[in-house]
Amino acid sequence: MAKAEHNNVTLGMVRDSLIRQEDTIVYSLIERARFPLNPPTYDPSYASIPGFGGSLLEFFVKQTEAVQAKAGRYDNPEEHPFFPDNLPPSLVPHYKYPEVLHPAAMSININKLIWDMYFNKLLPSFVSPGDDGNYALTAARDLECLQAISRRIHYGKLVAEVKFRDERKDYEPAIRAQIYSDKFVDVYKR
Protein backbone atom coordinates (compact mmCIF):
# COMPACT_ATOMS: atom_id res chain seq x y z
CA MET A 1 0.00 0.00 0.00
CA ALA A 2 1.30 3.44 -0.89
CA LYS A 3 2.42 5.59 2.00
CA ALA A 4 -0.07 8.41 2.44
CA GLU A 5 0.79 11.72 4.08
CA HIS A 6 -1.94 14.11 5.15
CA ASN A 7 -0.78 16.97 7.29
CA ASN A 8 2.06 14.65 8.33
CA VAL A 9 -0.31 11.84 9.36
CA THR A 10 0.54 8.58 7.58
CA LEU A 11 -1.20 5.22 7.72
CA GLY A 12 1.90 3.82 9.42
CA MET A 13 1.66 6.45 12.16
CA VAL A 14 -2.04 5.74 12.55
CA ARG A 15 -1.31 2.02 12.89
CA ASP A 16 1.43 2.60 15.49
CA SER A 17 -0.89 4.84 17.47
CA LEU A 18 -3.67 2.23 17.40
CA ILE A 19 -1.31 -0.42 18.81
CA ARG A 20 -0.08 1.93 21.56
CA GLN A 21 -3.64 2.89 22.42
CA GLU A 22 -4.61 -0.75 22.84
CA ASP A 23 -1.78 -1.19 25.37
CA THR A 24 -3.17 1.81 27.24
CA ILE A 25 -6.62 0.22 27.37
CA VAL A 26 -5.17 -3.05 28.69
CA TYR A 27 -3.17 -1.24 31.40
CA SER A 28 -6.18 0.81 32.43
CA LEU A 29 -8.38 -2.29 32.72
CA ILE A 30 -5.71 -4.07 34.81
CA GLU A 31 -5.52 -1.04 37.09
CA ARG A 32 -9.30 -0.91 37.50
CA ALA A 33 -9.38 -4.65 38.24
CA ARG A 34 -7.13 -4.09 41.28
CA PHE A 35 -10.26 -2.79 42.99
CA PRO A 36 -13.49 -4.73 43.49
CA LEU A 37 -16.73 -3.44 41.99
CA ASN A 38 -17.23 -0.95 44.86
CA PRO A 39 -20.96 -0.39 44.19
CA PRO A 40 -21.31 2.82 46.28
CA THR A 41 -19.22 4.57 43.59
CA TYR A 42 -22.23 4.27 41.28
CA ASP A 43 -25.06 4.76 43.77
CA PRO A 44 -26.54 8.30 43.85
CA SER A 45 -28.05 7.63 47.27
CA TYR A 46 -24.58 6.91 48.70
CA ALA A 47 -22.81 10.07 47.59
CA SER A 48 -25.41 12.65 48.68
CA ILE A 49 -23.06 15.46 47.62
CA PRO A 50 -24.56 18.87 48.45
CA GLY A 51 -26.06 20.46 45.33
CA PHE A 52 -25.35 17.38 43.19
CA GLY A 53 -27.93 14.68 42.61
CA GLY A 54 -25.79 12.06 40.85
CA SER A 55 -23.37 9.36 41.88
CA LEU A 56 -19.80 9.83 43.11
CA LEU A 57 -18.66 8.59 39.70
CA GLU A 58 -20.64 11.24 37.82
CA PHE A 59 -19.45 13.93 40.21
CA PHE A 60 -15.86 12.78 39.79
CA VAL A 61 -15.99 12.56 35.99
CA LYS A 62 -17.72 15.94 35.55
CA GLN A 63 -15.34 17.71 37.95
CA THR A 64 -12.25 16.05 36.49
CA GLU A 65 -13.29 16.83 32.92
CA ALA A 66 -13.79 20.46 33.97
CA VAL A 67 -10.21 20.61 35.31
CA GLN A 68 -8.87 18.92 32.17
CA ALA A 69 -10.88 21.26 29.92
CA LYS A 70 -9.37 24.28 31.70
CA ALA A 71 -5.93 22.71 31.12
CA GLY A 72 -6.69 22.45 27.38
CA ARG A 73 -7.25 18.69 27.00
CA TYR A 74 -10.22 19.03 24.66
CA ASP A 75 -8.42 21.41 22.33
CA ASN A 76 -6.93 18.21 20.92
CA PRO A 77 -9.41 16.84 18.33
CA GLU A 78 -8.54 13.28 19.44
CA GLU A 79 -10.06 13.92 22.90
CA HIS A 80 -13.80 13.71 23.54
CA PRO A 81 -15.42 14.60 26.87
CA PHE A 82 -18.14 12.41 28.38
CA PHE A 83 -20.06 15.45 29.60
CA PRO A 84 -19.45 18.06 26.88
CA ASP A 85 -22.22 20.38 28.04
CA ASN A 86 -21.17 23.31 30.21
CA LEU A 87 -17.46 22.44 30.10
CA PRO A 88 -15.36 25.47 31.08
CA PRO A 89 -13.15 26.95 28.35
CA SER A 90 -9.43 26.24 28.17
CA LEU A 91 -7.35 28.68 30.22
CA VAL A 92 -4.09 27.99 28.40
CA PRO A 93 -2.87 29.21 24.99
CA HIS A 94 -4.42 27.29 22.08
CA TYR A 95 -2.07 24.75 20.51
CA LYS A 96 -2.41 24.35 16.77
CA TYR A 97 -2.99 20.61 16.35
CA PRO A 98 -2.76 19.27 12.78
CA GLU A 99 -6.11 19.58 11.00
CA VAL A 100 -6.65 16.08 9.68
CA LEU A 101 -10.39 15.57 9.98
CA HIS A 102 -13.20 17.01 7.90
CA PRO A 103 -15.03 19.57 10.09
CA ALA A 104 -18.18 17.40 10.15
CA ALA A 105 -16.22 14.58 11.77
CA MET A 106 -15.27 16.84 14.68
CA SER A 107 -18.86 16.90 15.93
CA ILE A 108 -19.13 13.10 16.25
CA ASN A 109 -19.01 12.03 19.91
CA ILE A 110 -20.36 8.57 20.78
CA ASN A 111 -19.24 8.65 24.41
CA LYS A 112 -22.79 8.09 25.64
CA LEU A 113 -22.74 4.66 23.94
CA ILE A 114 -19.24 3.96 25.29
CA TRP A 115 -20.31 4.93 28.82
CA ASP A 116 -23.32 2.57 28.72
CA MET A 117 -21.28 -0.30 27.23
CA TYR A 118 -18.51 0.15 29.82
CA PHE A 119 -20.71 0.24 32.92
CA ASN A 120 -23.38 -2.23 31.80
CA LYS A 121 -21.28 -4.84 30.01
CA LEU A 122 -17.52 -4.46 30.26
CA LEU A 123 -16.99 -3.49 33.92
CA PRO A 124 -19.13 -6.26 35.47
CA SER A 125 -17.26 -8.82 33.33
CA PHE A 126 -13.75 -8.16 34.73
CA VAL A 127 -13.99 -6.86 38.31
CA SER A 128 -14.59 -8.99 41.36
CA PRO A 129 -17.60 -8.29 43.57
CA GLY A 130 -16.88 -6.51 46.84
CA ASP A 131 -16.32 -3.17 48.53
CA ASP A 132 -13.00 -1.89 49.88
CA GLY A 133 -14.05 1.73 50.35
CA ASN A 134 -11.74 3.17 47.67
CA TYR A 135 -14.52 4.87 45.74
CA ALA A 136 -12.52 7.93 44.67
CA LEU A 137 -9.70 5.71 43.36
CA THR A 138 -12.28 3.47 41.68
CA ALA A 139 -13.85 6.46 39.92
CA ALA A 140 -10.40 7.66 38.83
CA ARG A 141 -9.62 4.23 37.35
CA ASP A 142 -12.99 4.07 35.61
CA LEU A 143 -12.34 7.46 34.04
CA GLU A 144 -8.91 6.27 32.81
CA CYS A 145 -10.58 3.25 31.17
CA LEU A 146 -13.32 5.36 29.63
CA GLN A 147 -10.87 7.91 28.25
CA ALA A 148 -8.58 5.23 26.79
CA ILE A 149 -11.47 3.35 25.15
CA SER A 150 -13.05 6.58 23.90
CA ARG A 151 -9.80 7.80 22.35
CA ARG A 152 -9.29 4.48 20.57
CA ILE A 153 -12.84 4.29 19.24
CA HIS A 154 -12.97 7.89 18.07
CA TYR A 155 -9.56 7.43 16.47
CA GLY A 156 -11.50 5.44 13.89
CA LYS A 157 -12.52 8.80 12.43
CA LEU A 158 -8.88 9.50 11.69
CA VAL A 159 -8.32 6.01 10.27
CA ALA A 160 -11.29 6.48 7.96
CA GLU A 161 -10.13 9.93 6.87
CA VAL A 162 -6.59 8.79 6.05
CA LYS A 163 -7.86 5.73 4.17
CA PHE A 164 -10.39 7.88 2.31
CA ARG A 165 -7.74 10.35 1.21
CA ASP A 166 -5.60 7.46 -0.03
CA GLU A 167 -8.30 6.23 -2.38
CA ARG A 168 -10.52 9.23 -2.79
CA LYS A 169 -11.57 8.28 -6.33
CA ASP A 170 -13.06 5.00 -5.05
CA TYR A 171 -14.77 6.36 -1.96
CA GLU A 172 -15.99 9.78 -3.05
CA PRO A 173 -18.66 8.75 -5.59
CA ALA A 174 -20.03 6.20 -3.14
CA ILE A 175 -20.12 8.75 -0.30
CA ARG A 176 -21.85 11.32 -2.50
CA ALA A 177 -24.37 8.69 -3.56
CA GLN A 178 -24.56 7.42 0.04
CA ILE A 179 -23.83 3.91 -1.20
CA TYR A 180 -22.42 1.77 1.58
CA SER A 181 -20.26 -0.61 -0.44
CA ASP A 182 -18.35 -3.41 1.27
CA LYS A 183 -15.16 -1.45 0.78
CA PHE A 184 -16.60 1.66 2.40
CA VAL A 185 -17.97 -0.29 5.34
CA ASP A 186 -14.53 -1.83 5.71
CA VAL A 187 -13.09 1.60 6.47
CA TYR A 188 -15.22 1.76 9.60
CA LYS A 189 -14.39 -1.80 10.61
CA ARG A 190 -10.64 -1.09 10.81
Place this chain on the structure above:
Amino acid sequence: MAKAEHNNVTLGMVRDSLIRQEDTIVYSLIERARFPLNPPTYDPSYASIPGFGGSLLEFFVKQTEAVQAKAGRYDNPEEHPFFPDNLPPSLVPHYKYPEVLHPAAMSININKLIWDMYFNKLLPSFVSPGDDGNYALTAARDLECLQAISRRIHYGKLVAEVKFRDERKDYEPAIRAQIYSDKFVDVYKR
Protein backbone atom coordinates in the same frame (compact mmCIF):
# COMPACT_ATOMS: atom_id res chain seq x y z
CA MET B 1 8.34 -16.35 59.07
CA ALA B 2 5.21 -16.37 61.22
CA LYS B 3 2.09 -14.94 59.63
CA ALA B 4 1.27 -11.69 61.35
CA GLU B 5 -2.23 -10.24 61.39
CA HIS B 6 -2.83 -6.66 62.46
CA ASN B 7 -6.32 -5.42 61.78
CA ASN B 8 -6.43 -7.99 58.98
CA VAL B 9 -3.18 -6.76 57.39
CA THR B 10 -0.64 -9.59 57.03
CA LEU B 11 2.92 -9.46 55.76
CA GLY B 12 1.79 -11.58 52.80
CA MET B 13 -0.85 -9.00 51.91
CA VAL B 14 1.70 -6.23 52.27
CA ARG B 15 4.09 -8.09 49.95
CA ASP B 16 1.36 -8.69 47.33
CA SER B 17 0.38 -5.05 47.44
CA LEU B 18 4.01 -3.95 46.98
CA ILE B 19 4.35 -6.12 43.86
CA ARG B 20 1.08 -4.80 42.41
CA GLN B 21 2.10 -1.23 43.15
CA GLU B 22 5.36 -1.70 41.28
CA ASP B 23 3.41 -2.83 38.19
CA THR B 24 1.34 0.35 38.50
CA ILE B 25 4.50 2.47 38.58
CA VAL B 26 5.86 0.72 35.47
CA TYR B 27 2.57 1.20 33.58
CA SER B 28 2.38 4.86 34.56
CA LEU B 29 5.96 5.51 33.42
CA ILE B 30 5.26 3.77 30.07
CA GLU B 31 2.16 5.93 29.62
CA ARG B 32 4.08 9.11 30.40
CA ALA B 33 6.83 8.08 27.97
CA ARG B 34 4.28 8.05 25.11
CA PHE B 35 4.56 11.84 25.21
CA PRO B 36 7.74 13.85 24.73
CA LEU B 37 8.99 16.12 27.51
CA ASN B 38 6.54 18.90 26.49
CA PRO B 39 8.39 21.68 28.35
CA PRO B 40 5.51 24.24 28.32
CA THR B 41 3.72 21.97 30.82
CA TYR B 42 6.29 23.04 33.41
CA ASP B 43 6.80 26.67 32.39
CA PRO B 44 4.86 29.22 34.47
CA SER B 45 5.29 31.83 31.73
CA TYR B 46 3.51 29.56 29.23
CA ALA B 47 0.36 28.87 31.22
CA SER B 48 -0.50 32.43 32.30
CA ILE B 49 -3.72 31.17 33.91
CA PRO B 50 -5.76 34.08 35.31
CA GLY B 51 -5.30 34.31 39.09
CA PHE B 52 -2.71 31.51 39.15
CA GLY B 53 1.01 32.18 39.04
CA GLY B 54 2.32 28.62 38.57
CA SER B 55 2.81 26.22 35.72
CA LEU B 56 0.09 24.23 33.96
CA LEU B 57 1.36 21.17 35.83
CA GLU B 58 0.92 22.83 39.24
CA PHE B 59 -2.51 24.12 38.26
CA PHE B 60 -3.52 20.67 37.05
CA VAL B 61 -2.23 18.81 40.12
CA LYS B 62 -3.77 21.26 42.62
CA GLN B 63 -7.14 21.28 40.87
CA THR B 64 -7.19 17.49 40.39
CA GLU B 65 -6.21 16.87 44.01
CA ALA B 66 -9.06 19.18 45.08
CA VAL B 67 -11.56 17.11 43.06
CA GLN B 68 -10.13 13.87 44.44
CA ALA B 69 -10.19 15.23 48.00
CA LYS B 70 -13.90 16.09 47.61
CA ALA B 71 -14.45 12.52 46.37
CA GLY B 72 -12.79 11.18 49.54
CA ARG B 73 -9.45 9.97 48.16
CA TYR B 74 -7.39 11.27 51.08
CA ASP B 75 -9.61 9.64 53.69
CA ASN B 76 -7.57 6.53 52.85
CA PRO B 77 -4.39 6.66 54.98
CA GLU B 78 -2.41 5.16 52.07
CA GLU B 79 -3.01 8.28 49.95
CA HIS B 80 -0.90 11.42 50.36
CA PRO B 81 -1.62 14.66 48.50
CA PHE B 82 1.21 16.68 46.93
CA PHE B 83 -0.40 19.96 47.95
CA PRO B 84 -2.02 19.17 51.31
CA ASP B 85 -2.61 22.80 52.26
CA ASN B 86 -6.09 24.17 51.63
CA LEU B 87 -7.46 20.91 50.27
CA PRO B 88 -11.27 20.93 50.36
CA PRO B 89 -12.92 18.44 52.74
CA SER B 90 -14.42 15.17 51.51
CA LEU B 91 -18.05 15.51 50.44
CA VAL B 92 -18.84 11.79 50.71
CA PRO B 93 -19.54 9.66 53.80
CA HIS B 94 -16.39 8.68 55.68
CA TYR B 95 -15.30 5.09 55.07
CA LYS B 96 -13.75 3.35 58.06
CA TYR B 97 -10.39 2.15 56.72
CA PRO B 98 -8.49 -0.32 58.95
CA GLU B 99 -6.36 1.54 61.49
CA VAL B 100 -2.97 -0.04 61.00
CA LEU B 101 -0.55 2.82 61.53
CA HIS B 102 0.51 4.54 64.73
CA PRO B 103 -1.06 8.03 64.70
CA ALA B 104 2.38 9.66 64.45
CA ALA B 105 3.02 7.85 61.17
CA MET B 106 -0.08 9.41 59.62
CA SER B 107 1.55 12.84 59.62
CA ILE B 108 4.57 11.73 57.55
CA ASN B 109 4.33 13.04 53.98
CA ILE B 110 7.54 13.18 51.92
CA ASN B 111 5.85 14.12 48.66
CA LYS B 112 7.94 17.27 48.36
CA LEU B 113 11.05 15.07 48.04
CA ILE B 114 9.26 12.73 45.61
CA TRP B 115 8.14 15.69 43.47
CA ASP B 116 11.69 17.05 43.23
CA MET B 117 13.17 13.61 42.48
CA TYR B 118 10.55 12.92 39.80
CA PHE B 119 10.87 16.18 37.89
CA ASN B 120 14.61 16.76 38.34
CA LYS B 121 15.95 13.22 37.94
CA LEU B 122 13.46 10.56 36.89
CA LEU B 123 11.39 12.34 34.20
CA PRO B 124 14.34 13.68 32.15
CA SER B 125 15.86 10.18 32.15
CA PHE B 126 13.00 8.41 30.35
CA VAL B 127 11.12 10.85 28.10
CA SER B 128 12.27 11.99 24.70
CA PRO B 129 12.81 15.69 24.05
CA GLY B 130 10.12 17.44 22.02
CA ASP B 131 6.75 19.14 22.13
CA ASP B 132 3.50 17.71 20.72
CA GLY B 133 1.14 20.16 22.43
CA ASN B 134 -0.55 17.61 24.69
CA TYR B 135 0.23 19.49 27.90
CA ALA B 136 -2.98 18.58 29.73
CA LEU B 137 -2.48 14.88 28.95
CA THR B 138 1.18 15.19 29.94
CA ALA B 139 0.24 16.71 33.29
CA ALA B 140 -2.35 13.96 33.82
CA ARG B 141 0.29 11.30 33.13
CA ASP B 142 2.80 13.01 35.44
CA LEU B 143 0.23 13.03 38.23
CA GLU B 144 -0.43 9.30 37.70
CA CYS B 145 3.31 8.61 38.01
CA LEU B 146 3.64 10.82 41.09
CA GLN B 147 0.66 9.21 42.81
CA ALA B 148 1.85 5.67 42.05
CA ILE B 149 5.39 6.38 43.29
CA SER B 150 4.12 8.24 46.35
CA ARG B 151 1.76 5.43 47.34
CA ARG B 152 4.55 2.86 47.02
CA ILE B 153 7.08 4.90 49.01
CA HIS B 154 4.65 5.83 51.79
CA TYR B 155 3.53 2.21 51.93
CA GLY B 156 6.91 1.66 53.62
CA LYS B 157 5.26 3.04 56.77
CA LEU B 158 2.86 0.11 56.71
CA VAL B 159 5.65 -2.38 56.00
CA ALA B 160 7.60 -1.04 58.98
CA GLU B 161 4.57 -1.13 61.25
CA VAL B 162 3.66 -4.72 60.38
CA LYS B 163 7.27 -5.88 60.77
CA PHE B 164 7.55 -3.99 64.06
CA ARG B 165 4.42 -5.62 65.45
CA ASP B 166 5.78 -9.03 64.47
CA GLU B 167 8.93 -8.56 66.56
CA ARG B 168 7.93 -5.86 68.96
CA LYS B 169 10.25 -7.14 71.72
CA ASP B 170 13.29 -6.66 69.49
CA TYR B 171 12.38 -3.27 68.05
CA GLU B 172 10.70 -1.53 70.96
CA PRO B 173 13.70 -1.11 73.30
CA ALA B 174 15.81 0.14 70.40
CA ILE B 175 13.13 2.63 69.34
CA ARG B 176 12.72 3.89 72.90
CA ALA B 177 16.48 4.28 73.18
CA GLN B 178 16.60 5.68 69.63
CA ILE B 179 19.24 3.11 68.73
CA TYR B 180 19.36 2.51 65.00
CA SER B 181 20.49 -1.12 64.89
CA ASP B 182 21.14 -2.88 61.59
CA LYS B 183 17.94 -4.80 62.07
CA PHE B 184 15.92 -1.65 62.64
CA VAL B 185 17.44 0.05 59.64
CA ASP B 186 16.52 -3.05 57.63
CA VAL B 187 12.84 -2.37 58.31
CA TYR B 188 13.15 0.87 56.36
CA LYS B 189 15.14 -0.76 53.56
CA ARG B 190 12.33 -3.21 52.69
